[in-house]
Amino acid sequence: MGLVQREIEAAGFSTISLSMIPELTASAGAPRIAAIEHPFGMTLGRPGDAAGQMAVFRTTLQAMEAMAEPGGVVHLPFEWTSTEKLALGPPVAPPIARYLARHPWALPRFLNRTPPPVSGG
């Protein structure tokens, strides 16, 4: 998301990412980040929780107005307190997980984000 954000900012728009992994988004050189400690797939909040979603979204926009320096990160004050066991992962393991289980020697490529050259079409 950080790379996409950079392109849009460079094209002349003021941008902010609402990131659950702010360390990763920041490492990509994102211009502005609002950090949120929410589970994956629920960036704004739970389904049906309009008030919670609004609080997160409004705070994100307000954070943006206060940022004057490239690379700013604001940590939003929301706490995810539920101890409910949620199925946060995909229903089926992603293709890269299955690929690496069969090709464990490719793990360093994955860790270094250096995919193999594209083969054929």
Next chain:
Amino acid sequence: MMAKKVDSYRFLHGIEKRVLKRWAGLPGESQIPWTPLATPLSKCTVSLVSSAGIALKTDHPFDPEIERRDPWFADPSYRVVPRTARTGDIQVCHLHINPTFAEQDLNSVLPAERLDELAEMGEIGAGAPSHYSYMGYTLRPDRLLGESIPGIVRQLRAEHVDVVVLVPV
């Protein structure tokens, strides 16, 4: 207010946690682009970009087979999600998350209704007519950045957008 520090890895475990910590430590870009906020938010037109792979059910669907054939690369295309789209109008294509929450309430990942409510209350100028989505996982971002983002940027300009909020999943 207590100063909160977000734990980037709270909801990650095992190999995923190891991989994302590693990625966060890789050398990145030193120059950060910057477009200052030119007008107060109460006068800004705001658009949303989601990496959840959201498409209208009436639109051409994202192709998950691209990533199943080449696990380093996802469908690099994007879809326009009109501001009027509601949960029942969309489907989610993303092989790294549980799509259930977004399919129960689009606003959990693309807060189009919350945005329109802020516009009605005068806290922002307007919600843009269009929002955008793409499939957020790829280790080969060239086509996403080189083909899809320019298309999004053209439409953002045509709709006089000032502010873009990006929402990863």
